[in-house]
Amino acid sequence: MASALPGPLRLPPTLRLRLTLVYGALFFLAGLTLLGVTYLLFNQQLTESFESRFPEVPGRTKQVFLTQNGTTLTGDAAIEVLRQQEDVLRSAASTSLLAEGMIALVVVGGAAVGFGWMVAGRVLAPLNLVTDTARRIAAAPMAERGLHERIALDGPADEVKDLADTFDTMVERLDHSFDGQRRFVANASHELRTPLTLNRALVELAMHRRTATSDVKELGASLLEINTRHERLIDGLLLLARSEQEIADHSPVDLADVVAHVARQSADTASDAKVTLYEVTAPAPTTGDALLLERLIHNLVENGIRYNLDDGTGWVRVVSRIVSGEKVEVEVSNTGPSVPPYDIPLLFKPFHRHTPERTVTGTSAGLGLSIVRSVAVAHGGDVRARPRDGGGLIVAVALPRARL
Numbered sequence: 140m141a142s143a144l145p146g147p148l149r150l151p152p153t154l155r156l157r158l159t160l161v162y163g164a165l166f167f168l169a170g171l172t173l174l175g176v177t178y179l180l181f182n183q184q185l186t187e188s189f190e191s192r193f194p195e196v197p198g199r200t201k202q203v204f205l206t207q208n209g210t211t212l213t214g215d216a217a218i219e220v221l222r223q224q225e226d227v228l229r230s231a232a233s234t235s236l237l238a239e240g241m242i243a244l245v246v247v248g249g250a251a252v253g254f255g256w257m258v259a260g261r262v263l264a265p266l267n268l269v270t271d272t273a274r275r276i277a278a279a280p281m282a283e284r285g286l287h288e289r290i291a292l293d294g295p296a297d298e299v300k301d302l303a304d305t306f307d308t309m310v311e312r313l314d315h316s317f318d319g320q321r322r323f324v325a326n327a328s329h330e331l332r333t334p335l336t337l338n339r340a341l342v343e344l345a346m347h348r349r350t351a352t353s354d355v356k357e358l359g360a361s362l363l364e365i366n367t368r369h370e371r372l373i374d375g376l377l378l379l380a381r382s383e384q385e386i387a388d389h390s391p392v393d394l395a396d397v398v399a400h401v402a403r404q405s406a407d408t409a410s411d412a413k414v415t416l417y418e419v420t421a422p423a424p425t426t427g428d429a430l431l432l433e434r435l436i437h438n439l440v441e442n443g444i445r446y447n448l449d450d451g452t453g454w455v456r457v458v459s460r461i462v463s464g465e466k467v468e469v470e471v472s473n474t475g476p477s478v479p480p481y482d483i484p485l486l487f488k489p490f491h492r493h494t495p496e497r498t499v500t501g502t503s504a505g506l507g508l509s510i511v512r513s514v515a516v517a518h519g520g521d522v523r524a525r526p527r528d529g530g531g532l533i534v535a536v537a538l539p540r541a542r543l
Contacts, residue, residue, distance in 0.1 A: 154266075155259045162255035163248065170244040174237070181236055182229070265292055265299040269306055276310065286314035331373050339366050391541055392432055394423035394459040394469050401436045402457060405444065414447050414473075415454040416440070423459040423467035424541040427518040435514040436469055438507040439534055443473035447531070466520075467540045475531035483524050483532075487512045511536065 272290050289310065292303035345351060346359035402418040409416040425432075440457060447453035455473040462468045478486075489509040508522075511534075515522045520538035527533050 155256070155263050158259040158263075159252060159256045162259070163252040166251045166255075167244070167248050170248060174240045174244060177240065178233065178236060182233055265294065265303060268292060269299075269303055273306070286310050286317060329377070332370075335366055335370050335373065339363065339370075342366065389426045390429060392425055392427055392429050394425060394432070394436070394467060394538070395420040397429070397433050397436055398457050398459045398469060401433060401440055404437070405440050408441070409444050409455065412444050412447065413449065413451040413453065414444050416444070417454060417456040419456065419458045421458075421460045423461055423469070425467050425518070425538045426541045427538070431514045432518070435511050435536065436471075438511050439469070439471040439536070442507050443471050443475075443532075447473055447475045461540060462537065463540075465540055466537045468535055468537045470533065470535040472527055472533040473531045474527075474529070477530045478526045478532055480526060483526070486524065487522065508534075 269290055269292075272288055276286060276288055289307045290303040291307065292300050294300050342359045342362045346356050346363075351359075398418055398420050402416060405416060436457070440455060443455035447455065453474045455471065458468075458470045460468055460470075487508045489506055512522050515536050515538065518538050520536060522534065522536050524532055524534045
């Protein structure tokens, strides 16, 4: 079996690295230019110094005497020997200048690159602060939950501070927008409860009159069914708005107890739908709002019963367990119609139903799995769903494990 060879190590092309490389390249280019100019000037000055030793003086005869290895040289022979020695000296001096200059350039250039790396990091530190804040907001359990954070950058009024202040203004407006949306949903839901309650009372009063005919009673039953559907919709909106707020209650909760409680509550509903309900409980300690966690599991079980087979062979299985040292899990699987994998993400959107024909029954508002996701995310967990072989779904909710 052939193994893939590791590729070359590549540094991430960060702005700090690019600035350092540009600074280092410019420094080495300037250093090489300076070294070249110095070499030319040095060579020229050295040549002029040698030529000035034998100036031509009109009316005089140049006499040069040189003793070399016991032999005395005069005239042009002596001058030729001197010129050869000067050439050797010039070559040695030029080579020494270039070699030592290159060494000095490399050493100083390396120090300059390191200094440039530190300066670039110092200059880009405010940008890193902006990036870290944006990353924390994006990594919050829900995007709008981290919008309370601000950069609040101190320093001179330069381009970076302007960027940070603009980012803070944008986040503040988003925060107010999300808060206003949640308040509107909660307030509207509360206000709608009153007329629905009044409608129910009036319909029930009309149905229980002695003079009420069968047509009136039949109409009243239909109106009560519609009213019940609206009440469930309002309750779902209230719960969704509540689950999208910050969780203040972090009480210890064992999901095994919640699963057992929900299974007992749902037993009659499962029996009426001719669906067998199984529970497999194991300790699964976590922390959070017990009522919200109960509603999470109840919605999963209710969906598993509702969207199931109607021939008496359907079943729903609920499991609580510890999946790792850091996570606990509740898994609900059921038989039922086949669900395409591409349709699964849509199931967690509000008011989406997998089977549109069931909407006429008025039993579902299309908020069940939306509430499940919101409650799970509010508790620092997540939800995963996948189709079950043979039809139905497997939905698993993972939550942080509590340390006992």
